[in-house]
Structure formats: C-alpha cells, structure tokens
Amino acid sequence: MKPKSKILIIAGSDSSGGAGIQADIKTVTSLGSYAMTAVTAVTSQNTTGVKSIVSIDSKEIFNQIVFTSNDIRPDAIKIGMLHSSNVIKSVLKALEIVKVKKIVLDPVMVAKGGAKLIDFKAINLLKLKMINKVFLITPNIPEAEILTHTKIINKEDMIYAANRLIKYGAKNVLIKGGHLKNKFVRDVFVNNNEIKVFDSQRFRTKNTHGTGCTLSSAITTFLSCGKTVKKSCELGIKYVNLAIKSNPNYGKGHGPINHLNSIIINKKFK
Numbered sequence: 001m002k003p004k005s006k007i008l009i010i011a012g013s014d015s016s017g018g019a020g021i022q023a024d025i026k027t028v029t030s031l032g033s034y035a036m037t038a039v040t041a042v043t044s045q046n047t048t049g050v051k052s053i054v055s056i057d058s059k060e061i062f063n064q065i066v067f068t069s070n071d072i073r074p075d076a077i078k079i080g081m082l083h084s085s086n087v088i089k090s091v092l093k094a095l096e097i098v099k100v101k102k103i104v105l106d107p108v109m110v111a112k113g114g115a116k117l118i119d120f121k122a123i124n125l126l127k128l129k130m131i132n133k134v135f136l137i138t139p140n141i142p143e144a145e146i147l148t149h150t151k152i153i154n155k156e157d158m159i160y161a162a163n164r165l166i167k168y169g170a171k172n173v174l175i176k177g178g179h180l181k182n183k184f185v186r187d188v189f190v191n192n193n194e195i196k197v198f199d200s201q202r203f204r205t206k207n208t209h210g211t212g213c214t215l216s217s218a219i220t221t222f223l224s225c226g227k228t229v230k231k232s233c234e235l236g237i238k239y240v241n242l243a244i245k246s247n248p249n250y251g252k253g254h255g256p257i258n259h260l261n262s263i264i265i266n267k268k269f270k
Contacts, residue, residue: 001032003032003033003034004032004033004224004225005033005034005075005076005221005224005225006033006034006036006072006073006074006075006224007028007033007034007035007036007074007075007076007077007078007217007220007221007224008036008037008038008065008068008069008074008076008077008078008098008100009021009024009025009028009035009036009037009038009077009078009080009217010037010038010040010061010065010077010078010079010080010082010091011024011037011038011039011040011078011079011080011081011108011213012039012040012041012042012043012053012080012081012083012108012117013039013041013042013043014043014045014210015042015043015044015045015046016045016046016047016209016251016256017256018047018209018210018250018251018254018255018256018257019209019210019212019213019214019256020043020080020081020210020213021037021039021080023210023213023214023217023256023259024037024078024080024213024214024216024217025037026214026259026260027213027214027217027218027221027239027259028217028220028221030259030260030261030262030263031218031221031222031239031262032221033221033224033225034072036068036072036074037064037068038061038064038065038068038094039056039061039064040055040056040061040080040081040082040083040087040091041053041054041055041056041081041083041087042054042056046251046253047209047250047251047252047253047254047255047256048251048252048253048254049253050117053083053117055083055084055087056087058084058086058087058089058090059090061087061090061091061094062090062091062093062094065091065094065095065098066094066097066098069097069098069100073100074098074100074224075100075102075224076100076102076103076104076220076221076223076224077095077098077100077102077103077104077220078103078104078106078216078217078220079091079103079104079105079106079130079134080106080108080213080216081108081117081118082107082108082118082122082126082130083117083118083119083122084118084119084121084122085119085121085122085125087122088122088125088126088129088130089125091130092129092130092133095133101135102135102220102223102224103133103134103135103136104134104135104136104137104138104216104219104220104223105130105131105134105136105137105138105216106137106138106139106212106213106215106216107126107137107138107139107143107147108143108212108213109123109142109143109146110142110143123146123147126147127147127168128168131147131165131168131169131170132168132169132170134170134171135171135172135223135229136171136172136173136174136219136223136229136233137165137170137172137173137174138173138174138175138176138212138215138216138219139165139173139175139176140175140176140178140179140212141158141175141176141177141178141179141180142179144158144161144162144165144175145161147161147165147168148161148164148165150164152175152180153180154180155177155186155188155197158175158177158186158188159188159190159195161175162175162188162190163190166190166191166192171191172189172190172191172229173189173190173191174187174188174189174190174219174233175187175188175190176212176215178208178211182202183202184199184200184201184202185199185200185201185202185241186198186199186200187200187233187237189229189230189233191229194230196230196233198233198234198237200237200238200241201241201245203244203245205244205247206253206254206255207244207247207248207249207250207254207255207256207257208244208247208254208257209251209253209254209255209256209257210256210257211240211243211244211257214239214240214243214257214259215236215237215239215240216236218235218236218239218240219232219233219235219236220232222235222236239261239262240257242258242261242262243257243258243259243261244257244258245261246258246261
C-alpha cells in the first residue's frame, strides 16, 4: 500500500509511547499516510507521570523541520509540544521557509498526570505569534481556559472561548470537551462561518493518555488527504473514540489508547 500523503510532526517525545511524537507516528501510519518528525523535547514518562523533560536545541529543531521538508515536502504539518519561547521562535522561522498551508496546532500545556509542559512566556508568544499562522487549533478545556482567560463549564462557554481564539487570529478552532463531566464527550468546532457540535460516547476508563495528540494527528492526516476541516474533525473524533473503546489497558496509571484500531492485519508472517 502506498502512503496517501506526507505529514511532518513537530512535537515532543513520550518514552511510554502513548502520547507525543510516538502517538502521532502511530496515528498517521495507521490512517495510511507517511510520518516525518522534528523532535522538540525528550521526556521520560510513563502512565503514572512525567519524570523529566530535556529540551532539544532550538537550532536543531529548525534544522529538522527545514532539512526534512527540503527533501520530502509535507502535505500538512501537525504541531504539538512547544515548551519554550525559543522553541516557538525557531518553529515560526522554519515555517516561513517551508510554507505549508495545512497546519494543525495542538497547544500541549499539561500532561495527563498534571505535569506542566510549557512556561508562561511561551504561552503568550503562542497567542501573539503562532495561533494566526495555523489552519486549525485544537485545545482541550484547560488549555482553552489558559489561552482565553475564560472559565469553561458548558457548551456556551466553549463557543465563547473559541470565538476569543478567532479574535486572536485563529482560522478554525476545535475545543475538546473531554474534561467536562457530561454524559457524552462534547467537542465544539467554530470558525467565522459556522458552529458544529460533536457528541461522542463517553467510556468509563482511565486509559486516555495521548488522546489530544492522537486527535490532532488524525485530523491533520484527513486534512492532508483532501477532506474539509469540519469533516476531518468529525473523522478524527470517530478514530479516537474507537481507540479509547479498544484500549489495551497497559500501565498502572493513565494508559494509552489503541492506535491500531483502524488497521486489519490479514497477512501471515512466517
């Protein structure tokens, strides 16, 4: 099978494999596309929490993005963990050279176990310089609250926060509602033309590590294959929902989801 498209992933590494660049690669690959990477940080973590974070030099991040893209041009780019101002500046500089229109930003700020993954200066720079450069931003509830200084407790708050992000320059916004205690998981898509609410089944499980990374990568993959942004969000949400439902129950804490849920392996290896 030939890959349908080429995706460049700019994100941090998760040694446990459930989130970060590992989850992104699995997602892109399982949906039939080709994954390339630019690693922004190396984390030592497992399902119970983050032990340490080591930043990659900003010049090396720039080199990864530009050198890779000069050879294999990406159809779309997914951006995850950008933990410092220097990293954000380096990525912005590289994007000016690469010039890809379909860019999805997942503003990773806090790990599932509660560890902070970005500093205050970087958050401000993200708002002022990065949000208006991307095609879609996909914050969860805590991230949207930090970015908009808004308390979110219902759908109306999600729509209000999304519109504030649009005022910052965002073209399309998907606020993920998994943190709200609703019967269903409610995600809200907003741009200048429409509002769409996606309701999904909520599963009783602690194994949701990497759902945000996975969703943004799935959306990026569908976008790269020519789907509209709203349809890409819909298909990405369905993919993540099935991945949660079929999670392998690994680890003692917040375990990973099943990125292979879209693959049927019928070839026998001898």
